[in-house]
Amino acid sequence: MPAEIPESPLDTKQQRHLAHVRRDSDGQWHQHLLPDHANGVARLAEEFAAAFGATDWARLAGLWHDLGKSRPPFQRYIRKASGFDSEAHIEGGPGRVDHSTAGAIHAVEKLGLQGRILAYLIAGHHAGLPDWNTGEAGQSSLFQRIEKGKQQGLLEDALRGSPALPDQPRPASSPPQQGAWALWIRLLYSCLVDADFLDTEAFMDGEKAAQRAAYPVLAELLPRFDAYMAGKGGDSPVNRIRAEVLRQCREKSALAPGLFSLTVPTGGGKTLSSMAFALDHALQHGKRRVIYVIPYTSILEQTAGIFRDIFGAENVIEHHSNLDPDKEDSRSRLAAENWDAPIIVTTNVQFFESLFAARSSRCRKLHNIVGSVVVIDEAQLLPPGFLSPILHVIDDLARNYGVTFVLSTATQPAFSPRQKFPGLGNVYELMDEPDALYTDLKRVETELPGDFSTPLTWEDIALELQQYPSVLCIVNSRADCRELHQLMPKDTIHLSALMCGEHRSRVIAEIKQRLKDGIPTRVVSTQLVEAGVDMSFPVVYRALAGLDAIAQAAGRCNREGELPGKGRVVVFVPPKPAAPGLLLKAQQGGAEILRLAPGDPLTRANFEAYFRLYYASLNSLDGKDIVALLDMNNRGGALKGELSFRSAAERFRLIDEDGQSAVIVRYGESPGLLAALAGATEAGQRRALLRKLQRYTVNLRERDWRLLAQRGDVTELFPGVHAQTCDGLYDEKRGLSIDKDAVLAPDQLQA
Numbered sequence: 007m008p009a010e011i012p013e014s015p016l017d018t019k020q021q022r023h024l025a026h027v028r029r030d031s032d033g034q035w036h037q038h039l040l041p042d043h044a045n046g047v048a049r050l051a052e053e054f055a056a057a058f059g060a061t062d063w064a065r066l067a068g069l070w071h072d073l074g075k076s077r078p079p080f081q082r083y084i085r086k087a088s089g090f091d092s093e094a095h096i097e098g099g100p101g102r103v104d105h106s107t108a109g110a111i112h113a114v115e116k117l118g119l120q121g122r123i124l125a126y127l128i129a130g131h132h133a134g135l136p137d138w139n140t141g142e143a144g145q146s147s148l149f150q151r152i153e154k155g156k157q158q159g160l161l162e163d164a165l166r167g168s169p170a171l172p173d174q175p176r177p178a179s180s181p182p183q184q185g186a187w188a189l190w191i192r193l194l195y196s197c198l199v200d201a202d203f204l205d206t207e208a209f210m211d212g213e214k215a216a217q218r219a220a221y222p223v224l225a226e227l228l229p230r231f232d233a234y235m236a237g238k239g240g241d242s243p244v245n246r247i248r249a250e251v252l253r254q255c256r257e258k259s260a261l262a263p264g265l266f267s268l269t270v271p272t273g274g275g276k277t278l279s280s281m282a283f284a285l286d287h288a289l290q291h292g293k294r295r296v297i298y299v300i301p302y303t304s305i306l307e308q309t310a311g312i313f314r315d316i317f318g319a320e321n322v323i324e325h326h327s328n329l330d331p332d333k334e335d336s337r338s339r340l341a342a343e344n345w346d347a348p349i350i351v352t353t354n355v356q357f358f359e360s361l362f363a364a365r366s367s368r369c370r371k372l373h374n375i376v377g378s379v380v381v382i383d384e385a386q387l388l389p390p391g392f393l394s395p396i397l398h399v400i401d402d403l404a405r406n407y408g409v410t411f412v413l414s415t416a417t418q419p420a421f422s423p424r425q426k427f428p429g430l431g432n433v434y435e436l437m438d439e440p441d442a443l444y445t446d447l448k449r450v451e452t453e454l455p456g457d458f459s460t461p462l463t464w465e466d467i468a469l470e471l472q473q474y475p476s477v478l479c480i481v482n483s484r485a486d487c488r489e490l491h492q493l494m495p496k497d498t499i500h501l502s503a504l505m506c507g508e509h510r511s512r513v514i515a516e517i518k519q520r521l522k523d524g525i526p527t528r529v530v531s532t533q534l535v536e537a538g539v540d541m542s543f544p545v546v547y548r549a550l551a552g553l554d555a556i557a558q559a560a561g562r563c564n565r566e567g568e569l570p571g572k573g574r575v576v577v578f579v580p581p582k583p584a585a586p587g588l589l590l591k592a593q594q595g596g597a598e599i600l601r602l603a604p605g606d607p608l609t610r611a612n613f614e615a616y617f618r619l620y621y622a623s624l625n626s627l628d629g630k631d632i633v634a635l636l637d638m639n640n641r642g643g644a645l646k647g648e649l650s651f652r653s654a655a656e657r658f659r660l661i662d663e664d665g666q667s668a669v670i671v672r673y674g675e676s677p678g679l680l681a682a683l684a685g686a687t688e689a690g691q692r693r694a695l696l697r698k699l700q701r702y703t704v705n706l707r708e709r710d711w712r713l714l715a716q717r718g719d720v721t722e723l724f725p726g727v728h729a730q731t732c733d734g735l736y737d738e739k740r741g742l743s744i745d746k747d748a749v750l751a752p753d754q755l756q757a
Contacts, residue, residue, distance in 0.1 A: 023076045024084050028210050038209040040076060044069050046208075050201035057294075057376040058407050060194055062177040067127045067198045069174065070112055074105035077163045106131055107155035108164040112171075114152060115161070120177060122647035125152065127195045131202055134364040135195055135651035182406040188636035188649050189361070189402050196372035200344050203370060214690070221347050224288050224295070227317050231285055234316045235278065244567045247446055248275035251437065255279040258436045259286035263293075265404050265433045267385075268414040269440040269610065271447040272561025277309060277383070280414045283436065284379040287410060297350040297380045299357045301387040305537055307511055309383070310351040323347040325356055345371035354388065355660045361399050362632065364655035377408040384537045385413035385421075386554045389660050390588060390621065394628035397421065397428045398638045412436075416561060417554035418610070420617035427621065441610055449564040450573040452607055455550070458597050461579040468493035470576075471547065475526035479547040480536055480559050482584045482593070486549070488740065491530045501531035504741030506671050508701040510534070517541055535562065542566055544573055549580040552592030553599050553616040557608045588624075595620040630657035667711040668703045669720055670729040671736045676702035680729055704742045714744060 025043035028036050048068030055064035074080065080103040106129050113124035122138075129148055130136050136148040146154075155161070165171070181190040207214060235252070239245055251274050258266075259282075268283070270276045284296040298313070300306040310324040323345060360368045361375075380403075382388070388396055403409035413421070413433065423429030437443060468490060471477050481487050484502040491500045501513060518541050520527040527543075533551070535541070536558040542565035548556050556577055564573030577600070584593040599616045600607050621627065633639065635650040635657070670676060679699050686692040706714070711728055714720040719732040730736060737743045 023081060025072055025075055026206060026209055027084060036209075038206075040072060043205055043209075044072055046205040047071060047198070047201045050204055051197040054197035054200060054373045055194060057373065058190075058193060060177075060179050060190070060197075062175070062179055063124065063194055064197045064201075066113070066174055066177065067124050067194065068201055070109040070124065070171075071128045071131050071198060071202065072105060072109065073112055073128075073164050073171075074103075074108035074160060076165070077103070077105065077108065077160065078166075079103045079163075080105050104155075104160065106133070107151050108160040110148070111152055111155050111161045112164075116174075117176060119647055122148075123191055123194070126191055126649075126651065127198050130195065130364070130651075131199055131366060134366060135192065135369070135655070136364075137650040137652045138648040139650070182402075185402045185406040186398065186636060186638040187647075188638060188651065188654075189399060190406075191649070192361070192363075192369060192651070193372055193376065193407070195366075196369045196374075199366040200370045200373060203344070203366075221321060224285060224293075224348050227321060227348060228285050228289065230317055231281065235282070238278075242567065244273065244447070244449075247443065248279070251275050251443070252279045252282055254438060255283040255436055256286050258434075259283050260290055261287075261434065263287070263291050263404075263408060263410040265400070265430055266410070266412045266436055267418055267433050268412055268436045269418045269443075270414075270416060270437060271444050272416040272558065273449070273565045274416070274443060274447055276414050276416070277312065280381045280383070280412055281313070283412060284381055284410075288379050291410070292377070293379050293408070293410065294377045295345075295348050295350060295374065295379075297345075297352065297357070297375065297378050298383060299352055299354060299380060300383045301354050302534060302537065303353065303507055305383065305539065306351060306353060307507060308514075308539060313349055313351060317349055321347060322349045322351060325350065325352040345374040358392070358396055358399070359658060359660060362395065362636075362654055362658035364652045368655075375403065375407075375409060379410045379412070381412045381414055383414050384558075385415045386417045386419045386617070387537065388419070390624050390627060391629040392627075392632065392658065392660060393621070394428050394626075395632040395636075395638065395658065397430055398633060401430055402638075417557045417613045419554075420614050420621065427627070444608075444610060448572075448606070449567050449569075450546075450560050450575045452556075452560060452575045452577065454577050454600055454607065455579050458550070458579060458601060461581050463581055464490050464493055467547070467578060467580075471528060471530075474528070474545045476521065476528065476543055477545045477547065478529045478531065478535070478541075478543040478559075478562055480531050480533060480562075481549045481580065482533070482551060482589060484532055486580060486582075487530055487532050491740070494528060494530060498528040498530060500740045501529060501535055502741065503532065503534060504704065504743075506673055506676075506702045506704055506741065508674050508676075509741060511701075512674075514539060514541065533558075540565070542568065544569055545576070546573070547576045547578060550577060550593055551584065551589070551596055552620065553596045553607070553613060555592070556596060556600075557613070560608060591623050592620060595623060632658055667706050667708065668727050669706055669711060669714070669742070670699050670702050670723070670727070671704055671742060672730045672733060673702055673736055673738075683723070706744075710744060719744075 023040040024037055025040045026038035028038075030036060048065045051064035051068040052061045055061050083103045110125035110129035113121035113128060115121065117124065125148060126135055129151055136146070136151070138148050140147045140150065181187050239249075251270055255268070266283075268276055268280050270279070281296065281298070287293065288296060298309065300309055306324070310322060313322050325345070360372060363369050400411055404411055421430045421433065423431050464486075467479070471479055471494065479490065481490060484504055487500065487502045488504070491498060499513060499517060501510060505513065514535070517527060517529060521541060521543070529535075529543075533555060536555065539562070541562055543563055546559055546563040548559040556575075560575045563575050584590045595616055598619065599612055603612055632654050635654040637649060670680065676699060679695055679702075683692065683695045683699070686695055711720060714735075715722070715728065717732075719730065719735055720728040721731050722728050735743060
C-alpha cells in the first residue's frame with residue numbers, strides 16, 4: 007500500500023491545502039496547491055468572460071469555486087492512508103466530500119442577490135447548474151443546499167485555520183437589460199467550468215494540455231477556401247447561378263453582424279456560399295470561429311467531409327457523439343469538448359441542447375459560441391415543439407453576445423414576428439432576388455395527386471417505380487420503406503435509419519457512383535436522404551408530406567440540370583397517413599396548400615403560407631414550458647435570482663431519449679473497434695474508439711433493446727449504450743433486423 011505523500015517543509019499552512027494530486031510514471035506524487043488552482047482558474051475564467059464583458063463575475067467565481075476544498079474532511083480525503091486519490095476533487099459518489107457548497111454560501115453572504123448568481127456557478131461546477139427551488143427528479147435545490155450547508159457550518163469549516171479571504175470588489179457589470187439572465191449565467195458557468203477543466207488538465211495531463219491552442223486562426227484558413235473554390239466550376243447554367251449566389255454572399259459579408267437568411271433553391275450552392283459569407287464576415291468583424299449547425303447526421307457527414315477536404319481534418323471538429331459515457335470522473339471530464347477549433351460542424355441536438363443544458367460537460371463549450379458566426383443549415387427543420395425557446399436564444403445571442411446567425415435553406419420558414427409567435431425581427435436576406443433564383447433554378451415539373459383523399463397501395467407504387475430504370479422513392483417511415491422495398495426487384499437499394507451511419511454513407515456513395523456511371527439505380531428511402539444529401543435522379547416519387555419535405559425531395563431530381571428537359575417529381579398519397587403528431591400535421595398542412603396552389607407548387611410564397619399554417623396548427627411552440635422555467639422574458643423570477651436550470655435541461659430534449667438506447671452494430675470495422683475498446687485503459691484511447699464507433703450505432707426503443715438483451719443479442723457497455731453480440735442481427739442490405747419494428751424514425755436520428 008503506498009504511503010501518504012509527505013508535505014513540503016517549504017509549504018505555509020494555507021498553501022498546504024491541496025486541490026489535486028497526480029502520480030507520475032516513476033510513482034512519484036505531485037501536488038496542485040489550492041491557491042495556485044484558484045488563481046489559475048480565476049485568470050482563465052476572466053479571460054473567457056472578456057468576450058461578453060463579465061470579467062469581474064468570472065474572476066470571483068474562479069477564486070471561490072473550490073473554497074470548500076480547504077475543509078479538513080476534504081484534505082483528509084485527498085491524503086487518505088491508501089495514497090493520494092487522483093479523483094478526489096470530483097464530487098459525488100460514495101465517500102466523496104462536498105467542496106462546492108462552502109463557496110456558494112460565501113458568495114451569498116458577501117454579495118446578497120448578486121451572490122446568488124455566483125452561487126449557481128460555484129455550487130454547480132461539478133454537479134451541474136441547479137434549480138433555485140426544488141426541481142425535477144427529486145434533485146435538491148440550490149436554496150436547500152445553501153441552507154443545509156449553513157446548518158452544517160461548511161463555510162466556517164472551510165475558513166477555520168486559514169487566513170481570512172482577501173476582500174474582493176463587488177462586480178460592476180450586470181446582465182444585458184434586453185437579454186435573458188439564464189443565458190448570461192450559463193455563459194458565466196461555461197467560463198468557470200472550462201477554466202476549471204483546463205487548469206486541472208494542465209496539472210493532471212500536461213501532454214494533452216500542450217496540444218491545445220494549436221489551431222490556426224480563420225485568416226490562415228481563408229486561402230485554403232479560396233484555392234478550393236478556384237478549382238470548382240465548369241461553365242453551365244447551374245454553375246453560373248451558383249457563382250452569382252457566391253458573389254452576393256461574399257459581397258454582403260461586409261454588413262454589420264446580426265441575423266441573416268440565405269434563401270436559395272436546392273442545388274444552388276448554399277453550403278459553400280454560406281461558408282464563404284461566414285469566413286469573410288468573421289474576418290471583417292473580428293469573429294472567432296464558424297459553427298455549422300446541421301439537423302441530421304446524414305447531412306453532417308457529407309458537409310463535414312467537404313470542410314475537411316477544404317480546411318484539413320485537423321482544423322474541423324465534427325461533434326455529434328451520443329456514445330460518451332455520462333460518468334463524472336477525471337477521465338471523462340478531461341476529455342470533454344470545449345469547441346476551441348476554428349471550424350465546428352455539429353447537430354441541432356448538440357448545439358441547442360447545450361445552450362439549455364445544466365451539466366458541466368455540455369455547458370463547457372458555450373463561451374466559445376460568443377463572437378462566432380453560426381450557420382443554421384436547413385433552418386426549416388428546427389424542432390417546432392421547442393421553437394419558442396430556440397428563437398429566444400438565437401435573438402439573445404445575436405443581440406447581446408456578438409453572434410451572427412445565417413438561416414440557410416431552400417424552404418425558408420416563416421419566422422417573422424406576429425401575434426402569438428415569438429419570431430425573429432430584423433432578419434436580412436442575403437440574396438437580392440430570391441424569387442428569380444427559384445425561376446432560374448427550376449429543373450423539375452411536379453405532378454400532384456388528382457384526389458388527395460384516395461391513397462395508392464404499395465403494390466401500385468412498386469409497379470409504377472419499376473417502369474423507370476433509375477428512380478428514387480421517399481416515404482414517411484422506416485416501416486413503409488421496408489414494406490415497399492420488399493415489393494421491388496432484388497437490386498433495389500434500401501436507405502433508412504435501420505442502417506448505421508457508416509453503412510448509410512457507403513450506400514449513398516455507391517448510389518452516387520452508379521448514377522455518375524449511368525448504371526440503372528432504384529432506391530427506396532426514408533426522409534433521411536432528402537435534406538442536403540447530394541444526389542440526382544431523373545425521376546423522384548414522394549409520399550405526401552409537408553411542403554418543405556416535398557421541395558427537398560424535388561432537390562434530388564435533375565439537381566445539376568443534366569437532363570435535356572425537366573426532371574419528374576411525382577407526389578402520391580401513401581396507403582396510410584403519417585404517424586400522429588408533427589409528421590401528420592405537416593402532411594395535412596402540405597395537402598391543404600397543394601390543393602389550392604395554382605401553377606408551380608414549390609414557390610417561396612407557398613412555403614411562407616405553408617409554415618404559417620403549420621405553426622398555427624401546433625398546440626404549442628414551447629411544449630415543455632422552457633421559457634417560463636428560465637424566465638426568458640425577464641419577469642419576477644429572474645430579478646429574484648430564482649431560475650430552474652436543471653428542470654429546463656431535463657425538459658429540453660430535442661430527441662426524447664427516455665427509454666432509448668444506442669446499439670453498436672457489427673458492421674465494417676466495428677468488431678475490431680469493440681475488441682480494442684474492451685482492452686482500453688487510457689481515457690484518450692477509449693474516447694478515440696468511442697468516437698469511431700459512433701458511426702456504427704442504431705437507436706432502439708426501450709422495449710426492443712430489453713428484448714435483445716434478454717436474448718443475449720446485445721450487451722451493455724455503458725448506461726444507454728449497448729453492443730450487438732449476435733452475428734445474424736445486422737443485414738448488409740437493410741441494416742438492423744429484429745422481431746419488432748424497433749428502430750427510431752430517421753427524423754429522430756440527429757444526435
